[in-house]
Each structure stands twice: as C-alpha cells, then as structure tokens.
Amino acid sequence: MLVTWKYRPRNTFVQRLDPRTRLIFMVCIIFALTIPEIWDYRIVLPLFFVSLTLYLLARIEWKDVRRAWLYISILVFFIVGLNGLLSGRGGPSSVTNLPSPVLFEVPFVIPGTDWGWMVPVTVSKLWFALNQMTRMITMAILAIPIPYTMDPNIYGTAFRRMGASDKVSFTMDLAFRFLPTFARDLTITMDAQRARGYEMDKLKGGIAGRIRRLAPLIIPVVMQSTVTGEEVIDAMDLRAFGTSQRTWLKELHYAPRDYMLLGLGAAIFITCCVLKWGFGIGGFFVPDFFTQFVVR
Amino acid sequence: MPNSPLVIENLTFQYRTRPELAIEAISFDLEPGEMLLIAGSSGCGKTTLARCINGLIPRSYGGKRQGRVLLHGKDVAEMQIAEVAQVVGTLLQDPERQIVASNVYNEIAFGPENLGLPRDEILARVEKAMKRLNIEYLRDRETFNLSGGEKQKVALAGVLTMNPSILLLDEPLASLDPASAYEALDVFRSLADEGKTVVLIEHRVEDAISAKPDRLLYMEDGHVKYLGPIHDLPKEIDHHQVKLPAQWVVDRVKAADETVKAVSRPEARERGEALVVFDDVDFRYNDESPLILQNVDLEIRRGDLIAILGPNGAGKSTLVKHAIGLLKPTRGHVLVEGHDTRKISVAQIARTLGYVFQSPTHMLYAPTVREELEFGPKNLHYEQAVIEKAVAESVSTVNLSGLEEYPPLGLSFGQQKRTTIAAVLAMQSKIMIMDEPTAGQDFANYTRFMDALCRPVNGSQSIVSANFAATLFITHDLDLAVTYANRVLLFGDKHIVADGPPEEVLKDVDLLLKYRVRPTSLLHLNLELLPRTGQFLPAEALAAFA
Structure with missing residues (x-):
C-alpha cells in the first residue's frame, strides 16, 4: 500500500495557494x-531571496525537513560544490574560459602509485562553485516544502487541471507517494536485517564490495516495490481506471494571490530572458570584490 | 437461468505457464440475494475461479479458457473491463492491496470517477456507501492510517460505489482481527439480504458460516467436490483442508472412527530463568505522539511458548521490537540476559533472540537458500565450520532439504516462511519471536507449518523446544493460542492485561471480548470439556472426550 508524506494542514499563505500556482512558480x-x-549574482541572489521568502512563509518545522536538508546539502556541497571546484570540463569551463589566478592546487594521486596530477583551484572556479550552489538551493527550497505542505489528495488533480492526461496525472500522484513508500519498506527491511545481525555502519571493502553488501537491503525493497506496483495495477483495473474520460472530483480555484504569484513568476522568467538575450546581462563573471577578497 | 446474475458453464482454465489445468469443468449459477461460500485449500483453484468471474482472466492472466462465465446473460470474455467492474465488485484478500488513493473520500470515489460519472452522481454514491457501512466519520482520514477493519470497510465502500450486482469477496477476513472479521461478515450478510449476489471465498469455514451462506462450493485440485447446503457437508470433505467448527471436526473424527494418537499438544516444559525482562516500560515514538506501551512488566522465561493476543494496532509488534532492541523504551528498561537493550547493539541481541518478521519478502534477498541462511551467522562472525553445520541442521529441521541452491524468492509462500524460520535457526539464538507466523497462509498450510514447529514427533521434542529456550508468537488466531501455546499474553490498553496458562487466561470470555478477541468454537468446546481433559487440546484430540 502506498503511503504519503508527513503532510499536515497549516493555515499559512503558502498552503492557501492553489497547488498549480506553486508548481508553475517553481517551474x-x-x-x-x-x-x-x-x-550573474546580481540576479541570482534576489531570486534566492524570493525563494527563501516563500520557504519561510510555509512555516515548516525544522524537524520535518531536517533529513531532506541533509540530502540536499550533501548533493549541493559535495557533488555540485566540489565538482565545480575540482573539475574542468562540464563545470566552470562550460560557462567561462577566463584566465584566473590560481589559489591553490589539490594533488590527485592514483592509490598505490606515484602517478597523479595537480588540480588547480582558481578564483573563477571558486566563484562558479558558490554561484552554482546558490542557484541549486534557490530551486531546491521551493521544492522541499511541497511534500509537507501540499495536500496529497490533490497531486493528481493539480496535474490534470494543468492539462496533463488522466494517466499522466494519476502517474504523478502515484510517483509522489513512491518515495515515502520506498522509505517505509526500507525501514522494515532494515529492521528485519538488523535483527539478523546486519550492521550497515560496519560495511567494509571497496566501493564495489560495499554496494554488494547493500544487497540485503536493496533487493527486498525493490521486490516489495515491484509487488506493490503490480497490486496497484490490478486494483486500478478492477475499478475501471483508464477505460474512459475520468471525472476528477476535487475542484481547484485560483484566488487573487495565485494570480499575483503567477504574474511574479512569469515576470521573473521574462525579465531574465530579456536581460540575457536582449541586453547581454546575466552571464558568468567574477566580480572584482571577490577576486580582491580571496587573493588578498 | 438466463436472468441469473452469474452463470458458470463448464469452465476450464489452464495458465499459459503451467502444464496442469487450474480449474476443470466448473458449473453453477447464482440468484439475486444468494450467498455462495467457496472453500478449499491453496491451489484448489478458487482464486482462478474468482479471476474468471471478475474478468482478470482472460485480460490480465493469459491461458487457455473453455466454457463460459455469464454476467446477467453476457459472457465476461466479450465485455469491457469497465462493464465488468460495474457488475462484479471485487474485494481483495488484503485491503492494503486494493486501496490506491491517499484519502478515504477519494478512495471511495475512485471507481465512479474512472467511469466518468457526473460530479453530483459520484457525491451521492459516495455518501450512500459511507452511510451504508457507517463510516462517515472516516471521510477525511488518510487511508494508510486506518486500522485493518477500517481499511476493509473503506475498500468495500469503494466497491459498492460501482453499484455491482455481484460481490466477489476473496478471503476478506485474512487480515482482520477476529472481532473485525465478524463485523465484516455481518455486513456481507446484510448486503446479500438487500439483493446483492455474494461470492465469499474463504478457507475459514467456521468463521464464514456466521454469515449464513446459502450454499457451499468445496474445491479440490481444480474440481468441485461438493456444491450444496452448508449443513449437509459430506463427511469426505477433509477437515484438514478447511477450518470447520470444532464440534464438526469431533463428529467427523468419531464417525470415521479415527484413532486419535496420544494427545498431541506441545509438551509442558519446566520454566526456568528469565531471559528477557521488561521492567516498567513506557514507549512513545516522539514527544508529541501518544504512549503506545505503558507500565509494561514482563518476563520471558526458559520453557515459555507464548502466544500474544490483542486487537489490531494495540502495540503487540511494538512490544516485541523492544525485546530485539529495534525500539528502545522511553522509560523503564528491557533486559536481555541481564543486559540493558539501550547499551547493546541489535546485532549483539540477535545472538540471544531471533526475530521472524511477518512478511518473508521484507527479508529474503540471497540468490540461494544456503546463502540466505548463512547471512545471519556470518554477521554474527561464527566460524565457517559452525555456520555450515548450523545451516545444514536448520535446512533439515524445517524440511527444506534439496532446495538449498534454489532462490528463496522463487519458492512458494509456505517455503519462504520456512526459510525465514531456518534463517533464525541457523543463528542459534536462544529465543525465537514470530510476528503473525500464519499470515498469508491458508488453514491447511499454516496448520502443517505450526504442527511442524510446535508439535513433538514420536516422543522427541518439537522443533521449537529442541532449538530454542523460549518461543513467542503474535497472532490473531485464537485457536493457535489454544492449540500450541503454554502461556498466553493478552495485550490491550497499552499494557499486558492478562498473562498465564491458556486454560486460565482464555476462560475469561468477557475479557477476551473486551479486547476484540472473539472466542472460537474450539475454545468453547475446550472450556466445556476442561474438567475432563485438564488442559486445552486440538479439536481432533477432543473426540476422545466429547
């Protein structure tokens, strides 16, 4: 059986918004x-503060989102940040080829050998990493509150009213609930395997070995997900899903606040396009104050 | 009978992947308001028959089908699934498998929404179904937070909104506690009285007869062995295959002049030292959640074979998860062989206590049974020679010999269950805890399974006695407690409300009813004969006293 996120109704500005507004604004x-x-940090930073304002207006408790923030932080700081700092292609080189002062070099040596090379960390790469992290967080903080502050009963309706087909809308509804269901199954399997002496924090060996030793968790959970999927299909078939145009019982209505936020979202998108393509503003550059600050 | 809601004519079906026929030459018809009980053990063909009625065969399950299934004169094979769904409402064995929406109201409205009915019509149907089943108070609840009985009613309401003339109920009692099961049976009866044709598939005939089915169809090996009034059940219907009322079993044993072997109840064992101690334990998941355990005091001693009874959601699983250290008390202490579970790891406790989870699919993962059984002992760092010996012994003990190199996930459900027991046996723990050991198995299979575990064979000890200092199982099935346990815990209101030998705890029928444990015919007969037997016995053994 599919379970939902830890949603509860709150009387907040964000929860009073139509779910479509929130999804469209995020897009x-x-x-x-x-x-x-x-x-350009002069555009990215204001957008970050707009997103942050909406996040704070959701008045979501820290304990609810603590884990989500942990995963986002790992993703943003260790993958996006370090990738920006240490990589060449696909990272900063995708937006800039400016010569930049080298701050320090990070040695990369193949384990067990003397072979390796030095990776220079430049001012440009450091600014790129900071910029990229800010952009990612600007997008993420709009998404994080959704599972906790959007009624799970209107996921499907929201997509249907945005023009998606019945099947796509219900698929999105089911997909939203897949992650918490997966997490529940993982907890049960983790308990079952721990009761057999399995200790995840004591996994040893190389990366391949560690992944192999995750099999006692991964295989039962994947099997369970497959079985759940088949059950859902049978249950939907037996109640005639997909046989004709569906009536969606829940109705959604835009309020003035929705039009305001949708207008703001559209204005932001259009402004960014005009600034970049019309006036050439918004591209990557390293501001002088930053270069002076880090080179000093 | 051209106007009969359901007519089955000479129906035969063979799955594409199987060499044998699943059902053969089945014929019967049903009238409006008639209730048919279909009984038989696993593999007898009753699920295949159900799939032929609700149209999943031939749409979702391929194979060779002969004969006809007519719904109000129209062949199912020629109808669209939406059309069938409006004639046959199917309630699956586990309501969790049936519920697709996250909220009760949406779940009940799901079918009519799919039919594209006008909004007002849907609202009217939903309100009517909720009123019919008295579940208006659930309308805004999340479906995954409902109790088993509530989920069942919500799933049934979802079926009723399709306005079916036939209700197909596929083992609808399997996941319910006894009191909820009887409430559900009352609802099924009243729906038949209102004119619905009801097909009730259930191997627990004893429970199902309280719904007063008009006829019984008994199946074996894909054939109809009996079709007729339930009280004329012929003697050849095997009481080992379906659960019959205790008095019927006694009558059959007497009529067949079966010599009942020496009373085959689990041996009484000397109780020894305390292995697990709960000392004034309270538990809640977090500061804001309500208490789930309160003032729990319990000692599990050497020699105990404990059955834990109590209503759904009372906290029975929470209680036993404290013993293995998966949960830690909010207040008080749980000691395993004198060690506080707060101070030792779950892996350390696993050397003393083996826990068999309810669903095998939550723990089985290895490519072979052998590797599955080696997993626990390897985690506990036993030596290779010890592991090989323990695995070999556990395979032989639970009768999995010859299947060592098979993938556990490819085995039958009963074999998977036995594999989970073997996995705990191989860890050589002192105590075994089983959460609903009979869940998902039919009467014949779970009786075989529990007999194999708990009954002494030819004077030697039973598997649990020979291998574990103490065993504890959670169950909804009161008869398991009557038949197999030497100690019963009744759990309710967040603590243990009764603890003692089955003969003492289960004689207080009012107390059982208060905690939604419904006395069975076996318990009543045992209580009646207790002055002569001196102890609770299985139904067959009672024949010598009745």
Missing part, C-alpha cells in the same frame, strides 16, 4: 535560471 524560477543561463 518559472527553474526556467528563469536555466534557459537563459543566468549566472
């Missing part, structure tokens, strides 16, 4: 940053 911010490729 506007993501598109505004990515389609015209905005890297």
Whole structure:
C-alpha cells in the first residue's frame, strides 16, 4: 500500500495557494535560471531571496525537513560544490574560459602509485562553485516544502487541471507517494536485517564490495516495490481506471494571490530572458570584490 | 437461468505457464440475494475461479479458457473491463492491496470517477456507501492510517460505489482481527439480504458460516467436490483442508472412527530463568505522539511458548521490537540476559533472540537458500565450520532439504516462511519471536507449518523446544493460542492485561471480548470439556472426550 508524506494542514499563505500556482512558480524560477543561463549574482541572489521568502512563509518545522536538508546539502556541497571546484570540463569551463589566478592546487594521486596530477583551484572556479550552489538551493527550497505542505489528495488533480492526461496525472500522484513508500519498506527491511545481525555502519571493502553488501537491503525493497506496483495495477483495473474520460472530483480555484504569484513568476522568467538575450546581462563573471577578497 | 446474475458453464482454465489445468469443468449459477461460500485449500483453484468471474482472466492472466462465465446473460470474455467492474465488485484478500488513493473520500470515489460519472452522481454514491457501512466519520482520514477493519470497510465502500450486482469477496477476513472479521461478515450478510449476489471465498469455514451462506462450493485440485447446503457437508470433505467448527471436526473424527494418537499438544516444559525482562516500560515514538506501551512488566522465561493476543494496532509488534532492541523504551528498561537493550547493539541481541518478521519478502534477498541462511551467522562472525553445520541442521529441521541452491524468492509462500524460520535457526539464538507466523497462509498450510514447529514427533521434542529456550508468537488466531501455546499474553490498553496458562487466561470470555478477541468454537468446546481433559487440546484430540 502506498503511503504519503508527513503532510499536515497549516493555515499559512503558502498552503492557501492553489497547488498549480506553486508548481508553475517553481517551474518559472527553474526556467528563469536555466534557459537563459543566468549566472550573474546580481540576479541570482534576489531570486534566492524570493525563494527563501516563500520557504519561510510555509512555516515548516525544522524537524520535518531536517533529513531532506541533509540530502540536499550533501548533493549541493559535495557533488555540485566540489565538482565545480575540482573539475574542468562540464563545470566552470562550460560557462567561462577566463584566465584566473590560481589559489591553490589539490594533488590527485592514483592509490598505490606515484602517478597523479595537480588540480588547480582558481578564483573563477571558486566563484562558479558558490554561484552554482546558490542557484541549486534557490530551486531546491521551493521544492522541499511541497511534500509537507501540499495536500496529497490533490497531486493528481493539480496535474490534470494543468492539462496533463488522466494517466499522466494519476502517474504523478502515484510517483509522489513512491518515495515515502520506498522509505517505509526500507525501514522494515532494515529492521528485519538488523535483527539478523546486519550492521550497515560496519560495511567494509571497496566501493564495489560495499554496494554488494547493500544487497540485503536493496533487493527486498525493490521486490516489495515491484509487488506493490503490480497490486496497484490490478486494483486500478478492477475499478475501471483508464477505460474512459475520468471525472476528477476535487475542484481547484485560483484566488487573487495565485494570480499575483503567477504574474511574479512569469515576470521573473521574462525579465531574465530579456536581460540575457536582449541586453547581454546575466552571464558568468567574477566580480572584482571577490577576486580582491580571496587573493588578498 | 438466463436472468441469473452469474452463470458458470463448464469452465476450464489452464495458465499459459503451467502444464496442469487450474480449474476443470466448473458449473453453477447464482440468484439475486444468494450467498455462495467457496472453500478449499491453496491451489484448489478458487482464486482462478474468482479471476474468471471478475474478468482478470482472460485480460490480465493469459491461458487457455473453455466454457463460459455469464454476467446477467453476457459472457465476461466479450465485455469491457469497465462493464465488468460495474457488475462484479471485487474485494481483495488484503485491503492494503486494493486501496490506491491517499484519502478515504477519494478512495471511495475512485471507481465512479474512472467511469466518468457526473460530479453530483459520484457525491451521492459516495455518501450512500459511507452511510451504508457507517463510516462517515472516516471521510477525511488518510487511508494508510486506518486500522485493518477500517481499511476493509473503506475498500468495500469503494466497491459498492460501482453499484455491482455481484460481490466477489476473496478471503476478506485474512487480515482482520477476529472481532473485525465478524463485523465484516455481518455486513456481507446484510448486503446479500438487500439483493446483492455474494461470492465469499474463504478457507475459514467456521468463521464464514456466521454469515449464513446459502450454499457451499468445496474445491479440490481444480474440481468441485461438493456444491450444496452448508449443513449437509459430506463427511469426505477433509477437515484438514478447511477450518470447520470444532464440534464438526469431533463428529467427523468419531464417525470415521479415527484413532486419535496420544494427545498431541506441545509438551509442558519446566520454566526456568528469565531471559528477557521488561521492567516498567513506557514507549512513545516522539514527544508529541501518544504512549503506545505503558507500565509494561514482563518476563520471558526458559520453557515459555507464548502466544500474544490483542486487537489490531494495540502495540503487540511494538512490544516485541523492544525485546530485539529495534525500539528502545522511553522509560523503564528491557533486559536481555541481564543486559540493558539501550547499551547493546541489535546485532549483539540477535545472538540471544531471533526475530521472524511477518512478511518473508521484507527479508529474503540471497540468490540461494544456503546463502540466505548463512547471512545471519556470518554477521554474527561464527566460524565457517559452525555456520555450515548450523545451516545444514536448520535446512533439515524445517524440511527444506534439496532446495538449498534454489532462490528463496522463487519458492512458494509456505517455503519462504520456512526459510525465514531456518534463517533464525541457523543463528542459534536462544529465543525465537514470530510476528503473525500464519499470515498469508491458508488453514491447511499454516496448520502443517505450526504442527511442524510446535508439535513433538514420536516422543522427541518439537522443533521449537529442541532449538530454542523460549518461543513467542503474535497472532490473531485464537485457536493457535489454544492449540500450541503454554502461556498466553493478552495485550490491550497499552499494557499486558492478562498473562498465564491458556486454560486460565482464555476462560475469561468477557475479557477476551473486551479486547476484540472473539472466542472460537474450539475454545468453547475446550472450556466445556476442561474438567475432563485438564488442559486445552486440538479439536481432533477432543473426540476422545466429547
């Protein structure tokens, strides 16, 4: 059986918004940053504060989102941040080829050999990493509160009212609930294997070995997910899903606040496109104050 | 009978992947308001028959089908699934498998929404179904937070909103506590009285007869062995295959002049030292959640074979998870062989206490049974020679010999269950805890399974006695406590409300009813004969006293 996120009703501005507004606004911010490729901190930072304001207006408790923030932080700081700092291609080189002062070098040596090379960390790479992390967090903090503050009963309706087909809308509804269901199954399996003496924190060996030793957790959970999927299909078939145009019982209505936020989202997207493509503003550059600050 | 809601004519089906026929030459018809009970053990073909009625065969399950299934004169094979769904409402064995929406109201409305009915019509149908089943108070609840009985009613309401004339109920009692099961049976009866044709598939005939089915169809090996009134059940219907009322079993044993072997109840064992101690334990998941355990005091001693009874959601699993250290008390202490579970790891406790989870699919993962059984002992760093010996012994003990190189996930459900027991046996723990050991198995299989575990054979000790200092199992099935346990714990209101030998705890029928444990015919007969037997006995053994 599919379970839902830890949602509870709160009387907040964000929860009073139509779910479509929140999804569309999030898409506007993501598109505004990515389609015209905005890297200018003078645009990125205001957008970050807009997102942060909406996040704070959701009045979501820290204990609810602590784990989500942990995963996001790992992703942003260790993958995006370090990748930006240490890599060449695909990282900063995708937006800049400017010569930049080298701050320090990180040695990479193949274990067990003397072979290796030095990776220079430049001012440009450091600014890129900071910029990229800010962009990612600007997008993520709009998504994090959704599972906790959006009624799970209107996931499907929201997508249907945005024009998706019945099947796509219900698929999105089920997909939203997949992760908490997966987490529940993982907890049960983890308990079952711990009761057989399995200790995850004592996994030894190389990466391949460690992954192999995760099999007692991964295989039962994947099997359980497969079985759940088949059960859901049978249950939906037996109640005639997909045989004709569906009536969606829940109705959604935009309020003035929704139009305001949708207008803001559209304005942000259009402004970013115009600034970048019309005036050439918004591309990557390293501000002088930053260079002076880190080189000093 | 052209106007009969359901007519089955000479129906035969063979799955594409199987060499044998699943069902052969089945014929019967049902009238409006008639209730048919279909009984038989696993593999007898009753699920295949159900799939032929609700249209999943031939749509979702391929194979060779002969004969006809007519719904109000129209062949299922020629109908669209949406059309079938409006005639046959199917309630699956486990309501959790049936519920797709996250909220009760959406779940009940799901079918009519799929039919594209007008909004007002859907609202009217949902309100009517909720009122019919008295579940209006559940309308805003999340489905995954409901109790088993509530989930069952919500799933049934979802079926009723499709306005089916036939209700197909596939083992609907399997996941319910006894009191909820009887409430559900009352609802099924009243629906038949209102004119619905009800097909009730259930191997627990004893429970199902309280719904007063008009006829019984008994199946074996894909054939109809009996079709007729339930009280004329012929003697050849095997009481080992379906659960019959205790008095019926006694009558059959007497009529067949079966010599009942010496009373085959688990041996009484000397109780020894305390292995696990709960000392005034309270538990809640976090500061804001309510207490689940309160003032729990309990000692599990050497020689105990304990059955834990109590209503769904009372906290029985929470209680036993404290013993293995998966949960730690909010207040008080749990000691395993004198060690506080707060101070030792679950892996350390696993050397003393083996825990068999309810569903095998939550723990089985290895490519072979052998590797599955080696997993626990290897985690506990036993020497290779010790592991090989323990695995070999556990395979032989639970009768899995010859299957060592098979993938556990490819075995039958009963074999998977035995593999989970073997996995705990191989760890050589002193105590075994089983959460609902009979869940998902039919009467014939779970009786075989529990007999194999708990009954002494030819004067030697039973598997649990020979291998474990103490055994504890959680169950909904009161008869398991009557038949196999030497100590019963009744759990309710967050603590243990009764603790003692089955003959003492289970004689207080009012107390049992208060905690939704419904006395069975076996318990009643045992209580009646207790002055002569001196102890609770299985139904067959009672024949010597009745």
